[in-house]
Amino acid sequence: MIGKRFKVVLTTLAALGLFMTNVQAGEVEVLHWWTSGGEAKSVAVLKQLLEKEGHSWKDFAVAGGGGDNAMTVLKSRVISGDAPAAAQIKGPTIQEWGDEGVLTNLDSVAKANNWDKLLPSVVSKVMKYDGHYVATPVNVHRVNWMWANPEVFKKAGATIPTTWAQFEVAAKKIKKAGFIPVARGGQNWQDATLFESIVLGVGGADFYNRAFVKLDSKALNSKTMIRAFDTFRMVKKYTDKDAPGRDWNIATAMVINGKAAMQFMGDWAKGEFLAAKKSPGTDFVCVAAPQTSGMYTFNIDSFAMFKVKGADKINAQKTMAKLIMGPKFQEAFNLNKGSIPARLGVARTKFDSCAHDSMDAFLASSSSGELVPSMAHGMSTFSSIQGAIYDVVTKFYSSDMSSQAAAKQMAMGVQSAQ
Amino acid sequence: MKQVQDSSPTLNEDRVNFSDWIQQLLPKIVLAPTFVITIVFVYGYILWTTWLSFTRSRMLPRYEWAGVIQFEKLFANDRWWVAVKNLAIFGGLFILICIVLGLFIAILLDQRIRVEGALRTIFLYPMALSFIVTGTIWRWVLNPGLGLEKMVREMGFSDFVFDWIIDPEMAIYTVVLAGVWQSSGFVMAMFLAGLRGVDDSIIKAAQVEGASLPRIYWKIIIPCLRPVFFSAMIILSHIAIKSFDLVMALTRGGPGYSTDLPATFMYTFTFTRSRIGFGSASSVMMLAAVIAILVPYLYSELRSPTHD
Numbered sequence: 001m002i003g004k005r006f007k008v009v010l011t012t013l014a015a016l017g018l019f020m021t022n023v024q025a026g027e028v029e030v031l032h033w034w035t036s037g038g039e040a041k042s043v044a045v046l047k048q049l050l051e052k053e054g055h056s057w058k059d060f061a062v063a064g065g066g067g068d069n070a071m072t073v074l075k076s077r078v079i080s081g082d083a084p085a086a087a088q089i090k091g092p093t094i095q096e097w098g099d100e101g102v103l104t105n106l107d108s109v110a111k112a113n114n115w116d117k118l119l120p121s122v123v124s125k126v127m128k129y130d131g132h133y134v135a136t137p138v139n140v141h142r143v144n145w146m147w148a149n150p151e152v153f154k155k156a157g158a159t160i161p162t163t164w165a166q167f168e169v170a171a172k173k174i175k176k177a178g179f180i181p182v183a184r185g186g187q188n189w190q191d192a193t194l195f196e197s198i199v200l201g202v203g204g205a206d207f208y209n210r211a212f213v214k215l216d217s218k219a220l221n222s223k224t225m226i227r228a229f230d231t232f233r234m235v236k237k238y239t240d241k242d243a244p245g246r247d248w249n250i251a252t253a254m255v256i257n258g259k260a261a262m263q264f265m266g267d268w269a270k271g272e273f274l275a276a277k278k279s280p281g282t283d284f285v286c287v288a289a290p291q292t293s294g295m296y297t298f299n300i301d302s303f304a305m306f307k308v309k310g311a312d313k314i315n316a317q318k319t320m321a322k323l324i325m326g327p328k329f330q331e332a333f334n335l336n337k338g339s340i341p342a343r344l345g346v347a348r349t350k351f352d353s354c355a356h357d358s359m360d361a362f363l364a365s366s367s368s369g370e371l372v373p374s375m376a377h378g379m380s381t382f383s384s385i386q387g388a389i390y391d392v393v394t395k396f397y398s399s400d401m402s403s404q405a406a407a408k409q410m411a412m413g414v415q416s417a418q
Numbered sequence: 419m420k421q422v423q424d425s426s427p428t429l430n431e432d433r434v435n436f437s438d439w440i441q442q443l444l445p446k447i448v449l450a451p452t453f454v455i456t457i458v459f460v461y462g463y464i465l466w467t468t469w470l471s472f473t474r475s476r477m478l479p480r481y482e483w484a485g486v487i488q489f490e491k492l493f494a495n496d497r498w499w500v501a502v503k504n505l506a507i508f509g510g511l512f513i514l515i516c517i518v519l520g521l522f523i524a525i526l527l528d529q530r531i532r533v534e535g536a537l538r539t540i541f542l543y544p545m546a547l548s549f550i551v552t553g554t555i556w557r558w559v560l561n562p563g564l565g566l567e568k569m570v571r572e573m574g575f576s577d578f579v580f581d582w583i584i585d586p587e588m589a590i591y592t593v594v595l596a597g598v599w600q601s602s603g604f605v606m607a608m609f610l611a612g613l614r615g616v617d618d619s620i621i622k623a624a625q626v627e628g629a630s631l632p633r634i635y636w637k638i639i640i641p642c643l644r645p646v647f648f649s650a651m652i653i654l655s656h657i658a659i660k661s662f663d664l665v666m667a668l669t670r671g672g673p674g675y676s677t678d679l680p681a682t683f684m685y686t687f688t689f690t691r692s693r694i695g696f697g698s699a700s701s702v703m704m705l706a707a708v709i710a711i712l713v714p715y716l717y718s719e720l721r722s723p724t725h726d
Contacts, residue, residue, distance in 0.1 A: 068690050075478060096477050096692070186584075186673060242563035244584045244673040384476065387691035391497055391675060398586045398674035409496075416491055417693070 026316030029058040030303070031077075031087035033070045036063075042336040049323045055316040060084050078102055083306035085317045089135065090302050091126060091379040097304055098129030104307045104314075106133040109321045118325065118343040120366045126300060126379070134304060136324040137342035139334050141299040142358045143266040143374045144197045144292045147252065147273070148285045152179050152261040164201060164231050164290045171238040174261045182235060183251040183260035186244035186398075188390045190251075192376035194264045195232055195393045201291030202228045205370040212375040215385065215418070221411035229396060229403035236397060244398075255284070264289055266299060266377070270338040270354055286354040288361070296358075296365040299377040300342060388413035464705065471698035479694055488699035497675050498700065501683040504590050508679065509658035511594045512601070516654055517647065519598065520605025525635060527606070528613045538610070541603040549600065553667025556596040557583070586676035589669055593661075593677055596668055601657060605650050612646035613639065648719045652712075659708055680704045 028050065034043045047057040062070035067088070074087050083102055097103055110116065110133040116124065119137065127135045148160050156177035158170035171181035184190065200208045203224040210219035219225065240260075243251075252272040254260040263269060273284045280286060288295070303324060305317055323329055330341035335350055340358045348356060365371040373379035378386055392413055396406040474484045492498050523541060527534055544552065559565040560583040570578040582588035616639050624634045662681040669677040671686075678686075680700060688697025 072689050079478065093477075093692075100478060187670065188672075188674075240563070241581065241584060242561060245557065245670055382476075383691045384693045387686070387693075394672070394674040395496075398672070398676060416494065417691075 025054045025056070026310065026312030026314070027056045027058050028086060028313070028316045028320050029060050029084040030320075031060045031062065031070055031074055031084045032303075033061065033063055033067050033088060035061050039337060042333040045332040045336070046320075046323065046329055049326075049329055050316075050320055053319050053323070055319055078306070083308065085308050085313060086303040086305050086320060088301065089304040090300060091373065091377075092382050093378065094126065094135050094302070094304050095129060096382065098134055102306055103129060103134040104305045104317070106136070106305060106318070106321050109133070109318050113322055113325060115325060115343075118345060120344075120362075120371075122298070122366055122371050123300060123342055126373075127302060135302045136305070136321050137300050137302045138324055138330070139301050139337055139339035140342050140358075140362060141266045141268065141301075141339045141374075141377075142361065143193060143297040143299050143377060144200060144289045144295065145267055145269070146197075146262055146264055146287050146289045147255055147269050148262045148287065149255050149258055149260070150282075150285050152258050155179070156261070158261075160285060160287060161290050162287070162293065164198070164234075167290050168234060171235075171261075175238060179258075180240045180254065180260040181238035181262065183254040183263040184239040184243040185246040185248045185251040187247070188394045189376055190248055190265070191397050192386075192390050192393050193266065193374075194235065195228070196297060196375045197264055197289035197292060198231050198235070199225070199228045200295055200297060200372065201289060202231055205295050205365075205372050208372050212380045212389070213373060215381065215414050217411040217415060220414055221407045225407040225410070226403045229406045232393075232397065233403070266374075267338050267354065267358060270352075274338075280352050280354045286357065294361065294365060294368065295370040295372065296361050297372055297374040298362070299374045299379055301339075302342075384417045385414055388417040467698045468702050470695055471702045473695050475694040475698070477692040477694070484695070488695045489703075491696060492699045492703065497678060498680075498683060500675060501678040501680045504593075504677060505659070505679050507590050508593055508597070508661065509655065511591075512597045512658050513651065513654045515594070515598045516602045516605045517650055519602045520650070521609050521640075521643075523602070523606045524609035524613055527610055538607070542607050543603065544600045545604045547600065549661075549664040550667045552596050552600045553664045556592065556599070557668050560592050560595075583669065584673060586673045589673060589677045593665055593668055597658075597661070597664060600664075601654065605654070608646050608650055609643065612643045616642045651715070655712070659704065 030043075032043060034040055047059075050057050062073050070088070074084070074089075077083055078097075078100070089097060094103075115133065119127070123137055123140070124133075127133055127137055150160070152174065153160055153170070156170075156174040156179060158173040159166070161167040161170045174181040184194070196208075196212070199211065203211070207219060207224055210216045211222075211225065248265055248269070249272050251260075251263055252265065252269045253276075255263050256273060256276045256278060267286070270280070270286065273280070278284050287293075303320075305321060308314060308317060325343055327341075327343075327346045330343055330346050331350065334341050334346075334355075338355075340351070340355050340362065348359065351359070362371065375381065375386060375389060380386075381389075389410060392406055392410040395401060395409075396403075401409075469481070470479055471488055472483060472485065473480050474482065474487070527537060527541075531537070560580070562568065562579075562581040562584065567578060567580045570580070583592045620638060620642075621634060624638055629637070660681055661679055662685065665671060665677055665679055665682050671678045671682050681704070684697050684700045684704070686697075687693045687700065
């Protein structure tokens with residue numbers, strides 16, 4: 001009797017097991033550092049979509065240090081042979097992980113979902129290692145934005161500048177009227193963000209590529225670079241002296257409150273304006289940094305996928321890759337984060353005018369060749385070289401080093417970091 | 419032993435032997451895990467880091483020998499020398515001021531004053547805070563648009579300037595300021611304990627001889643405190659060398675990288691910039707400096723009592 005009952009239980013269990021393996025519901029472990037406000041909300045969207053497909057999401061969030069802490073944890077996990085399914089890795093760092101041979105191949109998902117058609121080639125190039133898809137993009141940030149408070153401009157009798165010469169005229173008026181012309185946060189990445197916009201404006205996309213992508217020392221130590229440094233120092237005159245160490249969102253708040261007139265920052269600054277119930281076009285204006293109107297410095301966040309063991313886990317991982325590229329996630333995520341979808345074919349209606357500008361400029365610049373990777377946000381070089389450039393930029397800004405010496409040091413620093 | 423021998427002798431002899439054996443071995447058994455952990459996690463990793471400093475490791479460790487290339491790059495790096503110079507300024511001033519100030523406060527408190535307990539707690543209290551908290555507080559206090567400068571200006575002194583924290587030349591001194599504020603109370607407590615340990619009869623004898631109070635302190639009491647100086651020195655210098663959190667919270671190494679210390683330098687290059695080999699080279703240099711300074715000092719201090 002007991003034997004018979006036991007058998008029944010066993011067969012039921014076996015059938016259940018079979019059923020489970022057919023569905024192959026697996027778990028994806030995702031390493032990320034999107035833990036605050038809008039970012040956390042954006043990640044939650046992905047989690048929900050994945051759970052709807054029957055898979056489970058194991059959150060592996062490591063906060064702090066702008067991702068440094070997360071990277072340190074990731075390295076130790078990969079070395080010990082226990083990589084998570086996906087990790088928030090972007091730009092050339094994807095290639096570094098590819099060199100280690102730990103990334104998985106997503107070509108089958110890419111082919112089935114037509115990624116080659118959906119992604120602009122500049123984007124898909126970043127996502128591929130050795131010609132194969134290893135990562136999925138979640139968004140595109142435009143970095144060369146200038147955020148302006150039109151009311152401050154009006155009070156000072158100045159117009160919003162489109163060239164650096166106009167900028168100087170306007171900044172003088174604003175300063176005279178008792179406002180701070182440029183809200184600056186004195187941290188190295190923020191200085192680099194401003195500096196790369198100046199280099200792009202002064203030298204153009206071609207020069208930018210030679211200097212920050214190809215790392216040509218003739219471009220790094222050139223008359224154009226010296227002019228860029230001169231402009232950088234000119235802008236310094238129009239910042240307030242309490243800037244060192246200030247966080248970017250505090251600087252944004254200065255523009256929101258009408259203490260300062262402009263800020264040079266990527267489109268994540270928009271979130272601060274929106275959170276303060278300001279509307280684009282009337283309360284604040286988003287325009288390209290001077291002399292860069294048709295150009296676009298991009299910063300793309302992405303998830304790189306690691307090799308995992310077990311058919312269920314691989315299946316869950318591939319489902320996640322598919323979902324990330326899906327229009328539903330791309331729309332929801334980017335509405336929360338202030339960026340634009342990385343793929344084509346997402347409805348535009350819910351996005352605001354700044355995002356529309358960004359989308360138009362993204363398409364136009366990708367065909368004109370003026371779409372360039374952001375140096376300040378680790379899209380153009382390895383972090384070692386980016387760091388060498390940072391050092392010169394902040395050193396120049398916080399001392400009275402000459403522009404000539406800075407250009408020379410930049411070329412030398414980049415070479416020794418290679 | 420006699421009692422034990424009364425009942426079955428062989429079994430009890432075994433028991434006695436066993437407990438003797440345990441007693442002899444117990445300290446070793448208890449210490450063994452700590453010993454092994456120290457060997458692996460301190461000395462093992464020192465060796466590992468040293469090995470990595472001779473490789474071209476970037477994002478992940480690699481083990482192919484590359485010679486001294488990382489050290490050559492390190493010595494050619496402008497930022498490294500800024501960090502070294504800052505450590506000399508910070509370490510020197512921090513240790514000196516902490517000891518002088520700590521001793522001074524301790525001597526004042528030692529004059530049998532009324533609310534000594536309360537005062538002692540007040541001076542010692544900063545030690546209860548972490549360096550992160552100390553750094554954050556001082557960042558606000560020293561910020562010209564927010565803290566001290568603004569306050570004094572609002573009191574009517576509109577020309578008052580105190581902007582060290584945004585001045586690349588002076589910013590390192592703000593780190594000294596915050597460090598001293600945090601640690602001098604602790605040094606005071608050490609000296610106070612030392613002062614209470616000085617034999618009263620010597621002081622009484624000196625008073626009978628007609629020595630003045632400053633002279634008693636200078637010639638008798640302070641020389642008696644030599645072991646306290648030694649402990650304070652060791653504790654403060656290791657706080658100075660490993661100082662990381664204070665700088666991170668106070669200035670984040672800025673303006674520019676003008677307040678970088680070797681520890682923050684090492685962290686930046688190893689973990690933020692994926693240059694493990696280069697970062698390891700800098701930590702090996704830190705270790706070498708510690709050995710070069712501390713070992714002779716320890717040696718001379720630990721030897722001298724036998725001579726006295």
